[in-house]
Amino acid sequence: MTVTRFAPSPNGPLHLGHAFSAIVAHDLAREARGRFLLRIEDIDGPRSRPELADEFRRDLEWLGLEWEEVPAQSTRLTTYDAAARNLLDRGLLYPCTCTRADIEALKPRLGSQGAIYPGTCKGSVVDPGKPAALRLDIDRAMAESGHLFWEDALAGQQVADPRGGGDVVIVRKDAPASYHLAATLDDAADGVTLVTRGADLFDATHIHRLLQELLGLPVPLWYHHGLLTDESGQKLAKRRGSPSLADRRRSGENGQALADALRSGEFPAGITLANS
Numbered sequence: 001m002t003v004t005r006f007a008p009s010p011n012g013p014l015h016l017g018h019a020f021s022a023i024v025a026h027d028l029a030r031e032a033r034g035r036f037l038l039r040i041e042d043i044d045g046p047r048s049r050p051e052l053a054d055e056f057r058r059d060l061e062w063l064g065l066e067w068e069e070v071p072a073q074s075t076r077l078t079t080y081d082a083a084a085r086n087l088l089d090r091g092l093l094y095p096c097t098c099t100r101a102d103i104e105a106l107k108p109r110l111g112s113q114g115a116i117y118p119g120t121c122k123g124s125v126v127d128p129g130k131p132a133a134l135r136l137d138i139d140r141a142m143a144e145s146g147h148l149f150w151e152d153a154l155a156g157q158q159v160a161d162p163r164g165g166g167d168v169v170i171v172r173k174d175a176p177a178s179y180h181l182a183a184t185l186d187d188a189a190d191g192v193t194l195v196t197r198g199a200d201l202f203d204a205t206h207i208h209r210l211l212q213e214l215l216g217l218p219v220p221l222w223y224h225h226g227l228l229t230d231e232s233g234q235k236l237a238k239r240r241g242s243p244s245l246a247d248r249r250r251s252g253e254n255g256q257a258l259a260d261a262l263r264s265g266e267f268p269a270g271i272t273l274a275n276s
Contacts, residue, residue, distance in 0.1 A: 001032075001033075001034050001035065001193070002028065002029055002032035002033075002034030002035075002193055002194050003029065003034055003035045003037065003190070003191050003192050003193045003194065004025040004026070004028055004029040004034065004035070004036050004037065004192065004194050004195075004196050005025060005036070005037040005038070005070075005187070005190060005192050005195075005196075006018075006022040006025050006026070006036070006037070006038055006039070006060075006067070007038075007039040007040075007041050007183065007186070008040065008041065008056055009040075009041045009042065009044055009048065010040060010041075010042050010048050010049050010050065010051075010052035010053050010056065011044050011047040011048055011049065011052075012052070013052065013055060013244035013245065013246050013247075014055070014056055014059050014244060014245045014246070015236050015237075015242035015243060015244055015245060016228055016236055016242065016243070016245070016262070016267075016268070016271060017198070017227065017228045017235060017236035017237070017242065018059075018245070019063055019245055019258070019259065019262060020225075020228050020262050020273075021196065021197065021198060021225065022063070022065060023063065023065070023259055023262055023263060024196050024223070024225050025196040026065045026067070027263070028194060028196060028223065029194075034193075034194075035068055036065070036066070036067050036068070037067060037068050037069070037070050037190055037192070038056075038060065038067040038068070038069045038070070039069075039070050039071075039072065039073070039186060039190065040053045040056070040069075040072040040073065041072075041073045041179075041182065041183075041186075042072050042073055042074045043073045043074055043077070043175050043176055043177065043182065044175060045174050045175055048074075053072070055246050057069075058246070058249065059245040059246060059249060059255075062245070062249045062255030062256075063245075063255045063256065063258065063259040064255060064256035064259055065259070070190050073182055073186065076182075076185070076186065076189070077176050077177075079185055080171075080176050080177035080181060080185060081176065083181060083185055083215055084134060084171050084177070084181065086215065087136070087170065087214065088134065090144075091137070091140065092136060092137055092140055092141050092144070092214065093134040093135065093136060093137065093170055093171070094121065094122055094123075094134070094135055094137055095121065095126045095132035095133070095134060095135075096117070096120070096121040096126070096132060096133050096134070096135045096167075096169070097121060097126045097127060097130040097131065097132045097133075098117070098120055098121060100115075102120070103115050103117060103118070103120075106118055106120070116166035117166045117167050117168070118166075119166070119167055121135070122135075122137065122167065131173040131174075132173065133169045133170075133171060133172055133173045134169070134170050134171035135167040135168065135169055135170065136167055136168055136169075136170050136207075136210075136211075137167060138162055138163050138165075138166065138167050138168075138210075139163075141162075141210055141214060142162065142163065142210070144214065145210055145213040145214060147159070147160075148160035148209050148210060148213055149209075150205060150206075150209040150219065150222065151221050151222065152202070152205075152221075152222045152223065152224055153194070153221055153222065153223040154223060154225075155202075155224065158205075158206075160206045160209040160210060161206050162206040162207045162209075162210045164203065164206065165203065165204070165207055168180055168207055179204075180204065180207050180208060180211060181211065183208065184208045184211045184212060184215075184217065185217070187220060188212070188217040188218055192220055193220050193221065194220060194221050194222070194223055195220050195221070195222045195223065196222075196223045196225060197222075197224060198224065198225060198226075198227045198235070199224045199225065199226055199227055199274075199275055200227060200235060201224065202224045205222055205224075226274055226275045227273070227274050227275075228267065228271055228272070228273060228274075229271070229272050229273075229274045230242070230270060230271065231270040233274070235274075236271075
């Protein structure tokens with residue numbers, strides 16, 4: 001059975017990009033007579049606002065979508081801790097006290113997901129009094145896992161190449177898990193068979209495939225859809241103040257008509273669909 005999911009974080013209102021992503025996941029599940037899940041990713045510390053989860057549900061209902069809700073991330077902390085402990089005990093994680101400013105000062109290489117960590121703390125004794133993240137030792141992890149592959153429904157079979165992202169954070173200083181660890185564990189626990197998300201997360205899938213292998217998790221199919229972009233060519237984002245679905249809903253706009261327009265490729269003025 002095809003199982004998809006929409007997994008928003010309650011750190012800001014949903015916008016048209018979220019609507020498009022939810023509709024893609026919803027419709028792929030419906031076409032296959034499968035299940036469409038809603039999962040609230042609420043472990044982003046003080047940025048997570050519980051009241052926004054109710055707004056998300058109203059937004060999805062307004063768009064005419066139907067879903068099954070699964071437990072929020074905040075209920076799964078012991079699972080994240082156990083997985084991190086597993087990797088740490090196997091020597092695959094190491095502590096890192098570097099701040100973002102520390103890393104940027106080193107003028108690191110840039111990848112699709114941002115600055116690539118240069119490995120400053122690898123093999124070093126870090127100050128136990130400083131907050132530390134836990135990073136994945138990519139070289140050791142790849143040596144343990146061997147050659148890996150994954151499949152994208154649009155782009156076809158891919159050779160997993162997580163080295164391009166460097167030693168990524170697995171446990172954040174300010175949260176019980178990184179997106180990489182939490183989303184990978186959650187999708188496995190929820191039985192997700194088709195992971196739908198924006199093309200901007202395509203490269204992150206190399207890391208997720210590696211984590212699946214290291215933790216003995218099932219391997220789904222992926223579907224990386226195009227992104228809605230604004231007049232400047234930037235993807236719609238909460239931090240740039242993209243107009244919210246809640247504002248459109250409260251103004252009396254017809255949500256189901258909007259959803260049908262997005263399905264047919266009819267976007268509001270200034271909005272276009274890009275592949276990356």
